[in-house]
Every structure is written in structure tokens, then in C-alpha cells.
Amino acid sequence: xxxxxxxxxxxxxxxxxSDTEIQLTRLFDAPRHLVFEAMSKPEHIKRWWGNLxxxxxxxxxxxxxxxxxKWRFVNRHPKGDAEFYGVYREIAxxxxxxxxEIFAPFPDTESVVTALLTEEHGKTRLxxxxxxxxxxxxxxxxxxxxxxGAALSYDRLDEVAMALAIN
Amino acid sequence: MTDQLSTTFAxxxxxxxRAILARLASGECxxxxxxxPFEISMPAVSKHLRVLERxxxxxxxxxxxxxxxxxxxxxLKQVAExxxxxxxxxxxxxxxxxxxxxxLNAKETRHGGQRRGK
Numbered sequence: 583x584x585x586x587x588x589x590x591x592x593x594x595x596x597x598x599x600s601d602t603e604i605q606l607t608r609l610f611d612a613p614r615h616l617v618f619e620a621m622s623k624p625e626h627i628k629r630w631w632g633n634l635x636x637x638x639x640x641x642x643x644x645x646x647x648x649x650x651x652k653w654r655f656v657n658r659h660p661k662g663d664a665e666f667y668g669v670y671r672e673i674a675x676x677x678x679x680x681x682x683e684i685f686a687p688f689p690d691t692e693s694v695v696t697a698l699l700t701e702e703h704g705k706t707r708l709x710x711x712x713x714x715x716x717x718x719x720x721x722x723x724x725x726x727x728x729x730x731g732a733a734l735s736y737d738r739l740d741e742v743a744m745a746l747a748i749n
Numbered sequence: 750m751t752d753q754l755s756t757t758f759a760x761x762x763x764x765x766x767r768a769i770l771a772r773l774a775s776g777e778c779x780x781x782x783x784x785x786p787f788e789i790s791m792p793a794v795s796k797h798l799r800v801l802e803r804x805x806x807x808x809x810x811x812x813x814x815x816x817x818x819x820x821x822x823x824x825l826k827q828v829a830e831x832x833x834x835x836x837x838x839x840x841x842x843x844x845x846x847x848x849x850x851x852x853l854n855a856k857e858t859r860h861g862g863q864r865r866g867k
Contacts, residue, residue, distance in 0.1 A: 612850035630845035
């Protein structure tokens with residue numbers, strides 16, 4: 583789509599491998615251990631994860647990178663805070679991490695994210711697959727209804743809750 | 750209060766209805782043609798069609814007596830647009846990560862590759 587001018591931007595893809603999954607892939611021009619580190623240490627995560635422009639920040643970023651350890655991120659955006667948390671299930675540096683993810687307003691809806699890093703000629707490809715409890719939830723996420731503190735999502739929360747109740 | 754997008758998603762949540770839409774994507778059909786591949790009764794198919802029609806995903810011609818069904822692109826386009834926003838959010842995050850990795854990489858190279866992270 584629109585070229586952002588950032589290296590490897592064109593390698594980003596969003597696919598739906600099954601009715602209940604979303605997979606994101608992207609190539610990064612960095613060695614694998616560095617990508618792993620940037621994705622798993624709070625001081626790094628804060629710099630890229632919630633930084634979507636003016637008025638966005640990550641006031642809370644806690645990572646206990648152990649099997650059974652908890653993580654919690656809060657994304658502050660112009661209309662409020664969006665909190666996400668979960669538990670690490672598998673940790674195999676620098677290749678693979680599996681963790682659960684809950685968007686705080688929907689504590690009963692847990693997704694499982696598998697992040698896999700593969701090496702490609704000195705670069706690193708990320709494959710992040712999120713598995714949701716149902717197609718309805720997956721579709722809501724895809725519609726940004728539950729996703730990542732975009733200002734839009736707060737406007738839509740009541741509608742999303744309603745839609746989930748209907749389903 | 751239900752908006753168009755929620756109605757669309759609710760209508761798309763059923764595999765039979767998705768199969769009906771897939772069939773209609775290749776052209777207009779009568780209700781009996783649509784019912785053929787499914788092991789369900791005509792009234793059940795009609796019920797699915799009513800859900801799809803209410804969601805604006807299909808339209809039924811009132812001109813021909815066999816009232817053919819056809820797919821309506823607008824709500825699906827809306828779904829695609831929302832999906833595009835999800836895509837854009839993650840594209841931004843990953844672009845940020847790429848730029849940040851360049852900084853980390855430069856720092857590591859300066860330090861002679863000593864700082865092996867986990």
C-alpha cells in the first residue's frame with residue numbers, strides 16, 4: 583500500500599490463516615537476537631509499541647519474561663488508556679515466544695499469541711499469530727474494535743460489547 | 750443499538766452464510782440454486798438469506814419472478830476498510846520498530862557486537 587519510506591515496510595502482511603486467527607508478518611533489517619530483545623524488554627518496547635503519534639505513550643510496560651510470568655502494557659492515547667495484559671507460556675530466545683493476551687475491558691476474552699522469528703540472510707522475519715476464542719472476536723479485533731488503543735476503539739467499545747453479547 | 754459493521758460481522762459469522770456469499774460472488778442465483786449444495790431445508794436457506802438481506806450483504810430482485818439474489822459490495826467494502834485500519838496501526842508499530850532497530854544495531858556495532866541480548 584502507501585509507501586511509508588521506512589525500510590522493509592513493503593514486507594508487512596496481514597493474513598487470516600483460519601477463521602479464528604490473524605497473522606502479521608514483517609521483515610526487519612536487524613539480527614534476530616536484537617529483534618527479540620526489542621520485542622521483549624520494556625525499555626525497548628516503550629519506544630515503538632504504543633508510539634502512534636502525538637498524544638500517544640506507554641506509561642506502563644511490565645514484562646516478567648519467564649514461563650508463567652506476567653506482562654502488562656498500557657497505551658495512553660488522546661482519548662484515554664488501553665490496557666493489555668497476559669502470561670508468558672513459552673520462551674525460547676531468540677526464536678519463539680508464546681503468550682496470552684487480554685484487553686482489559688474484556689477479561690474473559692483471551693487470545694494466544696505465537697511470535698516466531700526466522701533468520702533470512704542477516705535479516706529477521708517476524709511471524710506473529712494471534713488465535714482468538716471465536717471468529718466473532720477475531721473479526722472484532724480485525725475491525726479495530728478491540729485493538730491497540732486507537733482512539734477509534736474507545737468510541738466503539740459499547741457497540742463491540744453489544745455485538746459480542748449478540749453473538 | 751447496532752451499527753452496520755456489527756450487523757455485517759454478525760451476518761458473516763455463520764459458515765453457511767459465508768458459503769452463500771461465496772456462491773453469489775460468481776453471479777446471481779435463485780434460492781433453489783443456492784440451496785442445492787447445502788444439506789439444509791429451503792426454509793433454513795431462506796432464513797439465512799433474510800439475515801444476509803437485513804445486513805445489506807445481498808439484494809433480491811423484485812423484477813424477475815424467480816427473485817434472483819445478488820451480492821452487495823458496500824458492507825463488505827466497509828469491513829475491508831476497517832481491516833485496513835488494523836493493518837495501518839500495525840504497519841506504523843512495525844515501522845517504528847524497524848527505525849528503532851536501526852538505532853540499536855548501530856549502537857551494538859559501535860560496541861563491537863559485545864552487547865548480545867537474550
